[in-house]
Amino acid sequence: MPATDFQGSFGRSLLSLRRDQVDSSTVVSGSSSHHEPSTMEVELDSFQRQVAEKFIDLNASSNDLLSLEWIGKLLDSFLCCQEEFRAIVFNHRSQISKSPMDRLISDYFERSIKALDVCNAIRDGIEQIRQWEKLADIVISALDSHRPIGEGQLRRAKKALIDLAIGMLDEKDHPSGTNLAHRNRSFGRVKDSHHRSIGHFRSLSWSVSRSWSASKQLQALASNLATPRPNDVVASNGLAVPVYTMTSVLLFVMWVLVAAIPCQDRGLQVNFFVPRHFQWAAPVMSLHDKIVEESKRRDRKNCCGLLKEIDRIEKSSRLMNELIDSIHFPLNDDKEVEVKQRVDELVQVREALRNGLDPFERKVREVFHRIVRSRTESLDSL
Template sequence: MTTTTENQGGGSPSSSTAFMGRAFFSLRRGAQVVSMEQGQEQDLDLFQSHVADRLLALMPAHGSGGEAYPLLSLAFLSKLLDALLSCDEEFRSLLGRNHTCLLAKSPADRAVNDLLDRAVKSLDVCNAVTLALHSLRHWHRHALIAASALLPAHPGEGPLNRARRALAKLFASCPNSPFAASARTEGSGSSGRSASSHMRALSSTVSRNWSSSRPMPPVPAHLATPRGGEAGGAGMALAVYAMSSALAFTMWALAAAVPSQDRGSGASSSPVSPRQHLPWAGAMLGLQDRITEESRRRRSAAGLLAEMQGVERCGRELMEAVGESGPPQSPSEDMAARAAELAEACRRLDEGLGPLERQVREVFHRMVRSRAEVLRCVEQSTRAAAVLPNPPLVS
């Protein structure tokens, strides 16, 4: 009698235990999925915060002595490239921490295509900037010759004529770009062959479509901010968008500061218009606005790079002091002082050129490797999405 009562209203103890076990593992699996998705979202949000921190660090500090360094200077471009390389390193690390599967989800898939396209265009910009920086050394040499000839307190007729010829070559190179005339003058000699071999080396790892002989390519404008999409895909899309925006902004600033021989100086329209709720939007928009303002304010034959403009200004002052021919227009002491200022401007320019050339080269090769890594992750993500179904929803 007792046994009959205990068995009423249920199955065997083993079947009840099996049901409870399945429910437990289903809930546990669901909790693991939710925990993983929350961890992914935190990583993606943290990446965007780090992009914001690096952009904010680029804003020149104001103090009693003015700005620590001006925008569109060699120091600014060096910090900008460092920030880009740091963002790229963290982005690639992000892909390696169980985030690859999100690349196939919408709208991350569209954002990735845009990043891959911009990576290709950045290679052309790096090639053109490297060629421009190499040519800038010949422009700088004319200024240095003029300064060296007039540094003695009482230069004779020979040093005066040598300085005048060097200054004439310096300013003959200035219209539209400081590189055009010097590139034509030096292109037939050993320095031209050196530049050509250097650029071939820079492009040796990529296809012929990324040729360094092409002029500075236009930086594509106005990235579209991702909207909506699948769970996880939206967060990854915003992270990819942040990386694309950092890359587009860097190439835009480089192209503005270092004009190529096919166009004059000046910054084109801002390439990124992010939505205000993004952590890095304020810093990005602030930097773009200030660079655009500097571009309008600094209109000059020598371009927007601060050190180039310093050489141009000191060179013009020295040319006014020596005159075009005959006796100098200013006393010897005044000429020597202006020559010393030009020599100092040349020193500042020369000090920053080598490091920047190396950084541009590093960015070039890093973008080649990063693009290959993203393509590999996209292929892996696509295969995983095709094979593995979505995990069941747990109510």
């Protein structure tokens, strides 16, 4: 049922666009053709303004920066921009096949295909977070505050917390992470079982090839991305500008995804800069800088993703771990209250993940589908 979203929500298909176009072109040809350039200017300008507005909005909610909800909003903005862009490309399709637009648009498509692999890798990351959610679940159900806690419950919680901590280590600190499970299995009956479950899981990232690197992919996405040359802008009647805009938005969105979600060979070293004279440059760069700052702040802690919920679950589980280590039986009331508090915290993060991950994953998927569709449309409409 959710999968139908991408068919319905932006229901204006290419065909209906085509019809609209036919209608409007008959109107235009009826009136003076001198108006044409100015309507196009209006159209292109409105696109710039819309992109800017989206990012201004995203800035406004940036106290929620990098939360599942915020990134979801970012993805929604991407989808809107993409839809507008698609309409522009369609409306001016006669120009698209001519130089320099043919070159510019095929460059955009090439980059957008690179983004598809990012989406797939991100899906693996989401799956990984889901495993953490399950481990948090175990901790919560072990320390269920409605019942007295025995040593067994603490041990159970502890075991899940260790698994969680190992799972949340960044791969880079753990280069053998992917091989860990394999090695363990070849030893046969190995006792260090808690190292297994999560190491085991990480090796299941299978949506991209083993040598794939998010960091390199971002660099490839960004490589040679330059502001449109003035003669290209003139030769394309200004169409070069939305192509550049859309490419930048695409790059930024993918960069944020990689920044936030664990994925294979994460790395954010991408040269991203937009000159100030674009309407949307300021809000985008402002978000960019905030995220870079956040990454610097968190990097010291070897985090595996800047997602706010990851930070919360990491913090919450660390505190819980420390608390458990400090508990001696019989449990005194203070400790009991403290456990209850920590559990409540963990419950909150768990709820955030439980409610947020599914819709988030669907949005990532929708981005995937939308990119595929815009590409196949251009392949199938020629």
